Amino acid sequence: MKMTGSVMYGISFLCILAIANLSDVCAEETRENRILSHSLEIELFLKEHKLKAVDHMRVSGKNEERFSCLINKSFQVASVSIFGKKVDFQMLSGRSDGALQNSAFGHVGLMEILIPPDLRKSNEIVFDIEYEGYIFEKPASLELEDVGKTAGTISEEGVYLSPACAWYPDVTGSLAAFQVTIVTPAGYEAVTHGALVSRKVIGDKIYAAWEERNALDECYLVAGKYKVAQLKHHDIDVYAFFFPEDQGLADTYLNAAARYLDMYQNLLGRYPYKKFAVVENFFQTGYGMPSFTLLGNSVVKLPFIVDTSLGHEILHNWWGNSVYVDESQGNWCEGLTTYMADYYYKELKDSISAEEYRKDICRKYTNYVTDKNDFPLKDFRGRSDQATRAIGYGKTAMVFHMLRRMVGDEVFYTSLRRFYKEKIWEKAGWEDIRRVFEDTGKMDLSWFFEQWINRDGAPFLMLGKTEVKKDKNGWTTTMEIIQRDNVYRVSVPVQMELEGGNYHTIVELKEPSQSVCIQTQTEPRSLKIDPHYEVFRRLSLEEIPPTIDSVLGDHKKIIVYPTGGERSSQEAYKNLAEFLSANRGAVKPDIEITEAEIGQKSLFILGGLTENKLTKRLMENLPGDFSLDEGSFVINKVRYQEKGDALLVSFRNVKNRTKGFILFAALSADAIKSVGFKIPHYGKYSYLAFTDGKNVDKGIFAMTDGPLHRSLSR
Structure with missing residues (x-):
């Protein structure tokens, strides 16, 4: 599974840690065994949070005594059969007998099936595994994306497995290939990977059969009270599985x-699947699976999703969902998808938007990544915080940008088309990417x-x-x-402003200090050196305006909550402080902040003039177009x-320019609650009004020329 820019790739990192040991055991005991296909028949019992299923699982293997x-x-495995004959099996990791599980992360077990002696010489075996169980992991938040990641849930609100x-x-x-027949109560539609083979209503139940014959690395299943809209686009079935109240969005998405x-x-x-579906979720997600995307019911209403995230998820069907990631070499697909979707749309718009996106990648890396949390791209698996996102998504995107600049557009896109054609339905890594680019461009790219x-x-x-001299040649x-x-x-890139025009060139750097002469x-x-941010690099302080990220990215920051004002606002600010400190x-x-901390730390100050004791003291640092009074504030001359109004503004710590201050003040407890948890999503901005x-209103403060820009006038 691939997720949008706001979430991470693949199975959640917590889950990976939880099942890593079991996976190693499973792989060790079944070196010669692998699953070729699943034919799943599953019935969902929503009120009971329960499923009943049988998997006709076809596996390869020979001369093996067991299959793991x-x-x-927590599931009860009723039986395992081969050709209608029951065979012995055992659960090696124990069983949790509770009917409902609060979390699925800790409930992955290892099942061992004994293969009868007369079948051990078979090249393929079909196991009929009949089982049932409960899955009910209620999302920690129905409104906030990326909070309390849910591994699976079955309920009347919806199903996510x-x-x-x-x-x-x-x-x-x-x-493995997947054929999945899903039985749901009438009124509920189910969707998974592949093409819809059949859909029948029998009594008070709906039977939907989906099939994907190409090999998938994982399978997701979703169900809900959907109304389904469909568009036939050439030979691709495009669906919108939306809740009734959001049917007005269906045509836009289709x-x-x-x-x-x-x-x-x-x-x-060619698109690798027979269908693509946009599926609405009852809690907030931005997930991209093979042949469909799962977007939260608040997410689908955001006006920018259609122009950004939707294309990102569709592109994942090429990168990550048909050409799979060989995680032993690192996850390349999130950065490549970011570059060919999020960045590409900016490039199509205009050069300024593309430049701002590249600068923003460098800014986030500079703000969030330190020597202590940095790592090479070969070690990136998935996003867990802003630092891992800045590396795995941002740095990777810029690596592809620098590669494209070096080899040219023709070689770049020809190489990617070859990579897709040659590695579809296989796992691929950075080495495969390197080999394709080297072969296409006829160049050594090992360095x-x-x-x-x-x-x-x-x-x-x-x-x-720098030195400028006049000579006989100019x-x-x-x-x-x-x-x-x-x-x-x-x-x-080097750009020079000349009398009567501009001069552009490219300088190849290899040394700690390099002298360059230009005639x-x-x-x-x-x-100007790298004036349009074509190179992935750390930015200087002068290139980065005071922003939300510049404070949130400081691991030694202090979130300061107020001890004054109404009790309801105090409580809301304190809850927000705990949320913001998760990074x-x-x-x-406010009463515990020392003079040394004011001079040496980045501070995120919550509360207005009569609420937080630091607010009045730091008011003199506010930019000229901003002011804060008791019960009101002004931004850009608007009061x-x-x-329901709330203000956020960032500014430098005048006593220590490497540190920053942020002031967030809302005019009611409700405004704090409705705005506060959105703040990290606006990280690149210097000020906000809600x-x-x-x-x-939002904006980024203008910066003066940085240390890579120098006047040469005599």
């Missing part, structure tokens, strides 16, 4: 999906992949001494470009004074 697979250890809850027998690393399918088929090759995939870190560029500009801390081989016919006025940092009341939970 993973399954939810992921491989993490082991709802079907599996062997780690298997790539038509947009058709456009994205055309876009990526033209870029990469590039060694540097960017196997090393952690990023370049930090500085402009050293003007000679000599500049020193310094790489501080770590040395990389990078191609750096021009007319006098140079100014010099590390301390939480303290806000209603109970009315009744809706963002009505």
Whole structure:
């Protein structure tokens, strides 16, 4: 499964840790065994949070005495049969006998099936495994995405079954075809991977059969009270499984999906599935599985989702959901999908939007990644926080951007089309990507992949001494470009403003300090190094405006909650402080903040003038177009004074420019609750204004020229 930019790839990291040992045992005991196909018949009992199923599981293997697979250890396995004859089996990891499980993460067990001697020479065996069990892991939050990730749940609100809850027998690393027949109560529609083979209503039940003949690495199942809309786009069935109240969105999503399918088929090759479905969820998700995406009921209403996340999830059907990730080499697909979707849409819009996106990638890396939490791309598996996202999504996207600049568009897209064609339905890693690009471009790229995939870190560029001399041929500009801390081989754009025009060139850097000479016919006025952020690098303080991320990314920050004001607001601010500190940092009341901390720490200050003791003291640091009074505030000359209004503004710590302050003040407890938990999603902004939970103003403070820009005028 692939998830949107706000969540992570694959089975949740917590679940991976929980089942890692069992998976190793399963793989060790079944080296020669693998699952070829599942034919699942499953009935869902929503009120009881229960399923009953039989899996006709076809496996390969020869001369094996036993077959081991993973399954939810709370399930009751009624029988295992081969050709109608029952065979012995045992659960090796014990069983939890409770009817309802509060969490599926700890309930993955190992089942061992004994193979009769007369069948051990068979190349293939079909096991008929009959089982039943309860899965009810209520989402920690129905409104907040990425809070209390849910492995699986069966309820009248909806059904979500992921491989993490082991709802079907599996062997780690298997790539198998799936045929799934799902029985639901009337009024509930079910969807999984592949094409819809049949749908029948018999009495008060619906029987839906889905089939995917190509090999999948995992299987998800979703059901809900859906109304289904459908569009036939060439030979692809496009569906919208939406709740009745959101049917008005169906056509928008169907038509947009058709456009994205055309876009990526033209870029990469034929769409690998017979259907694509947009499925609405009753809790907040942004998941992309083979042939469908699962979007929360609040997420689908966001106006930007159709223009961003939907295309991202459709593209995952090429990267990650048909060309699978060989995780032993690191997860390349999230960054490639980010580059060819989120970034690509900015590039199609205009060059300024694309430049801002590249700068934002470098900014997030600079703000969130330190020597202590950095790691090479070969070690990226999935996102768990802002730092892992900045590396696995952002850095990877920029690596593909630098690769594209180096080899050119023709080689870049030809290589990706070859990669897709050659590795579809297989697991692939960075080495496969390198080989395809080297073969297509007829060049050695071992140094590039060694540097960017196997090393952690990023370049930090500085402009050293510069000198301009007039000679008989015109003007000679000599500049020193310094790489501080770590040395990389990078191609750096250089732009010079000349009398009467501009001059552009590319400088190849390989040394800690490199002198570069440029000859021009007319006098140079100014010099800029990497002015459009084409190189993945750490940014200098002067290149980063004060933003939400600049404080949230500081692991030593302090979230300061107020001890004054109404009790309901105090409680809301304190809850928000605990939420914001999840990204590390301390939480303290305003009365405990010391003078040393004010001068040396980044502070996230919650509360207005009569609530937080630090607010009035730091008011003088607010930018000129901002002011805060008791019961109102002004942003960009607009006054806000209603109970639903809230303000956030960031600014530098004047006593320590490397640190920042953020002030967040809302005019009621309800405004705190409706706005506060959205703050991390606006990380790149310097200021925000909200009315009744809706963002009505936002912006990024302008920066002066940084240390890679220098005036050359005499």
